[in-house]
Amino acid sequence: MSVVLEVSGLTVGYRVQGRWWPALEDVSWRLESGQTVALVGESGSGKTTAAHAIVGLLAHNAQIKAGRIRIGQRDLTGCSERALSRIRGWRIGFVPQDPGQSLNPSQRIGRQVVEARRLHGLTSRGQTRQTAIDLLAAVGLDQPERLVDRYPHQLSGGQRQRVLIASAVSCDPDLVVADEPTSALDVTVQKIVLDHLAERSRSLGAAVLLITHDLGLAADRADHVIVLRAGRVVEAGPSAAVLGSPAEPYTRQLAAASPSLNSRRLRPRVGPRADSTSPAAGPLVEAIGLVKDFRSQRRDPPLRALDQVSFTVWPGRTTALVGASGSGKTTAARAVMRLTALDAGTIRLRGRDVTQLPRAEWGQFRRSIQMIYQNPLSSLDPRSTVAELVEAPLRAFKIGQPADRRRRVAALLDAVALPGQLAGWRPVELSGGQCQRVAIARALAPEPAVLVLDEPVSALDVSVQDQILRLLVDLQAESGVGFLFISHDLAVVRQIGDQVWVLSAGRVVESGPAQTVLRHPQHPYTRELLDAIPGARRQVEA
């Protein structure tokens, strides 16, 4: 086997406001033809910088300080711009992160797929169309002869990503660099896209460098894994060895935190947790027959986002609503919060119908149900300090005197494990995990009975994700609050859900205790979702 890519001693940094921030330090690895190597790490580990250095897309303020990137016999770091542009696209194919914005919005798909071949003189103008159709067909897209004349906005996310793969391999490259190729896609689509990437590169004999934050995905797809942390290689080797029995503590920690590699339900560290399946108290929230239609235009037929959806939340328990994007799970959460008006259906909170609540009881209702958002930074007012944010609901619900409130804020920050000196900081100065902790403290401040969590960890790094999930489990055990947990990620639901409702296209397709639904799924859609979780292969082995 020949060496396709050899990176040795690569050191890259960014110059930000006159200061030097190293992103990669002395990183080396090699990639042989036909091999798939995964570069894994959390955000800030330098994995994307590595990909960009190889394909020559480094930002203008980035600089390669030392090291070599050798493609075949050629060292890219010493090449002129002109020489580089001859290698790019021809020897190296690149699959970018975000399919939504990576295609030229005003150019037809066909031209974009063949662009690399045209640039490198491999296809004449007359052959463009036919070549495009062949390339699209090769990544399994239906009706390629129609797709070539479409514009990117007329394609779905999964289709766009396959178009990008077709374009990346169009010149029969030695190396395909895929930078988080599926993290913007639904799990089921993810699987299809990755299958096609693997299939195409195998049939062309190209090596694949897969950049990902998902260890399960790396375990599934790569022969070798390189774990990066803060710009340095922590551990490297065959993926089964590295992820199965990690030698380094950091890798071990990362593997333990990765939901796709971890199927067990998290247990609270403190407090007893009644394990009986039938809680003593009655249900907290009962949603019965929810219906919601969206109308984009007056004359268009309405889009049914929720169709007779019913579910229940119990005190001290977690009810999980699971589904792909567009399944209606977020609409359901917003309906429970009374942020969306319903077309039909009833929502009861402790037996009281909240869809027809007199104005006088609104305050009480708002107090007993609180929400956590997907993107913690945007759910916090950028002008407020942490203390102000957590105090706001206390003040709004007129809870306690100012001195009491200050004590309560301190206690809440302590409960979510935020150091007290952060009280005067503003959201932009905090990390993602810290922001989400602030949001949790704020939601718990008025002592609600129900917490609605809309994808609370999907914007966070795996290790932070794990910390937040553990925190939520502990807080639930302490306060007995009921969770309505919205997620697209069955791996996460496996860790925190007690009851699971699976939604598809606005309907509940399956529901029941988490153990039953996730271990013995009845509905084909649930099975499809479960199969699509990366890392599944490894689990079968283990």
Added chain:
Amino acid sequence: MIRYLGARLAQAVGVLWATFTVTFVLLYVLPQDPIVTMLGARGDSSSLDPAQMAELRQVFGFDQPVPLQYLTRLAAALRGDFGLSVQTRQPVLHEIAQALPHTLALAGLALALALTAGVVIATAASYATRPWLRQVLFALPPLGVALPTFWVGLTLSQWFSFRWRLLPAFGTDGFRSLILPALTLAVPVSASLAQVLSQSLIATWRAPHIGLARSKGARRWHVLTHHVFRNSLGPALAVLGLTVGNVLAGSVVTETIFARPGLGRLVQLAVTEQDIPVVQGVAVFAAAVFVVVNLVVDLVQFVVTPQLARPGAARPVRP
């Protein structure tokens, strides 16, 4: 598509009607006595001949109640009749028609110059790699926007006409007399256009699909011509209506400085002489130009931005 066009047309007519109404209220209702205003007596009616005033009142229809005046004038305006100019006693439309060719020649040349300069400067600024060159090119549009049109005109004529005696400072004597006014008018217009376009070009250069095109092996020039330029045109097109409006407004100052006849000169004199019908006529005319340009721009947007062509798509971005 047809439905969208219909809605846009209705909106355009609405804007014109509203412009007429706003100018009617401002010019005919707000002043205590428009006749006194028009005769330039500044609210002092004692010096005016009562018989003359009564006659004027009747000629201009001010003896009618305001709602009736409004309806009469609106009905007349629909036929293109904005009344008689106070100074010349000619129909306003006739005055506008007489002035228009001069302004069209000036505005046409100025617009051509402005579009060329604006597009070249903005494109060069976003394409340049040398930091100092980028800085200089990016500093040009903000500087151009800050130059007072009247000062540019005076300074140009000072050097080119009085110092070097290259070009005439006044008049409508052939193409040579058009150069300085057109340059004067083109400076602010090209600068504002270049500002919008360069912002848009910068944003497009940073778009992920540009990075992808580079990763396919495309050189920068190819990326500019095949990917960046077309995707950056939208915002610049969207302000084209305002740009044409700027040209019309700029012609007021330019034609005054270079003593050229035209729409701008017409309205400048009309304001000085408080010639209300002419002022209103030109204002509605300017709004009509704006509305028509925007309709055309909308159609062009459909061609440039394919995302908009799908049914039920959002309206194109308005300035």
Added chain:
Amino acid sequence: MTATLDGLELAAPPVQRRGSERPVRPAWPAPRPRRRSARPRPWSALAGAVVLAVVLTWAVAPGWFTSWDPIATSPKDKLLPPGVEHWFGTDQIGRDVFARVVYGSRTTIQATVIAVGIGLVAGSVLGAVAGFLGGRTDSVVMRCVDVLLAIPNLLLAMVVVTALGFGSLNVAVAVGLSAVASFARVMRAEVVRVRASPYVEAAFAGGERTVQVLLRHILPNSWGPVLALSALEFGGAVLAVSALSFLGYGVVPPDPEWGSLIAEGRNWLASAWWLTTLPGLVVVVVVVSANHLGRSVGRWRGERA
């Protein structure tokens, strides 16, 4: 004016899409220095602020900057070129041009401040009401704003001057009214953006009342771009005020004003270049400073968001 405004709008961060169920990518890049750690402020923006401060002081206390009388004539000193004695030279009846520029700033800057004030207050209120209430109020207000935009600013100001009569105060009102539309648009866009943001929803969920949310969250997070626009519009208003004065709708002679100063110098273009060139340069420097400050504020706010 409007063109610079559009530049600002483009520079503003894109509107957050709400209700998107797609998982968000981890968004915390590694080196995120705390903002409090001394971030260098752009010196050029500071220079712009200094220029504006100096000109504002001119307007308030012109006597501090020149000992010459802006009105008194001195025929023997007529049409002197710029020198140590007369920085900007003298005019056709021997008045010091620099003194006339300094004293003229009183009229020009006063009119500009009034104009921007009218635009800012009326525009922000209209925009905030339209953006916050939405629905029918929004469309009615914004259609009115569309009409104001359809007439070119200078022409609209001329219509208003025709209705109100000549004089520097009327010019100020006219320029202010023609600036209302841009303020209303920017304010509305910001209020709509902030109102749709998750933290406003979170504030409602946290039990805060509508008025509280408006005052504590929406307005404080919306006024940044409007502030930036005020600086941009200040530059635009200086240009508009002096253009209207240049056309002869402003002050009554012999009071100095920037636009009318330049207009007076027209007759000596061939012989006394300083009469038009130097006052014009002052206008340019002021407008450039105001625009630059406005853009810097806009960019700075954009980075914070």
